[in-house]
Amino acid sequence: MAKKKKAPEMTVQDLIPVRNIYDSMIETTDNRLVKVVSVTAVNTHLMSHSEVREVLEGYENFLRSLKKPIQIARVSEPVNLKKYIASLTDRLKTTTNPFKRRMLESYIEYAEQLQKDRDMIKRNRYIIIDEPFSGEADKEKAVRELKRRVDELRLNLEDMLFRQKLEVHVLTDQELRKYLHMLFDYENAQLYHMEDRKEYPYIIGPRNLLETAEAIRKREEL
Structure with a gap:
């Protein structure tokens, strides 16, 4: 058979x-x-x-x-709230008023929680x-x-x-x-x-292995 x-x-x-x-x-x-x-x-x-x-x-x-x-x-x-959180963090660094600092800290904490839970x-x-x-x-x-x-x-x-x-x-x-x-x-x-x-040194997959090895060899020769 x-x-x-x-x-x-x-x-x-x-x-x-x-x-x-x-x-x-x-x-x-x-x-x-x-x-x-x-x-x-x-x-x-x-x-x-x-x-x-x-x-x-x-x-x-x-x-x-x-x-x-x-x-x-x-x-x-x-x-994505990363830029918003970063701007609040930068403002917090230059804020001296304790009440404003506490308010900014609460904003940052709330935004980070939203970002973590993906609620927005x-x-x-x-x-x-x-x-x-x-x-x-x-x-x-x-x-x-x-x-x-x-x-x-x-x-x-x-x-x-x-x-x-x-x-x-x-x-x-x-x-x-x-x-x-x-x-x-x-x-x-x-x-x-x-x-x-970004360029990664290795690509998963048997068909790409020889091409990857050849590309690495050429970069090392430069």
Whole structure:
């Protein structure tokens, strides 16, 4: 009886359909270029009936203007209070009034507890658009078309509501990495914030071992 062939082991990289991130774009393994755009929200709870109707009609007109499909995502994530806590700590160092010091200390303690418990949540809204390409020769054309579509999308979003101005921001390479981190590993993405990209000496995975060893050897020869 013939033995069954053992299926090849898969690495994490095999399960994530991303080939590269560059020029504020994601290149996928199925030959698509993807851009992610963050859009600010509009609070309709305090609006009058006519204002809410205006917002909904503007959104309907925006959807009708689309010539190609898009994806809309809403991601909840804890607010990062590290910079706020650092600013309070710096102010505490130069404060001599005992009452003000006690108040600042209570603010810092409260903010640190919020940061630790992840109780303060914000909802970020994203629009994802993609452009397929057939090969390397066709990629430049896809890049131009995707950038044109993003510019058109930004214009349509900013013009959608003339009273409530929406802010549109195209995610950078680092922001795209953070977005993918949340997408594929949400729990750890909330606990560990990605900082500037670092180069690590070793990459886990048998297929990368020889490449890593060769890269280390070349660095040692310099």
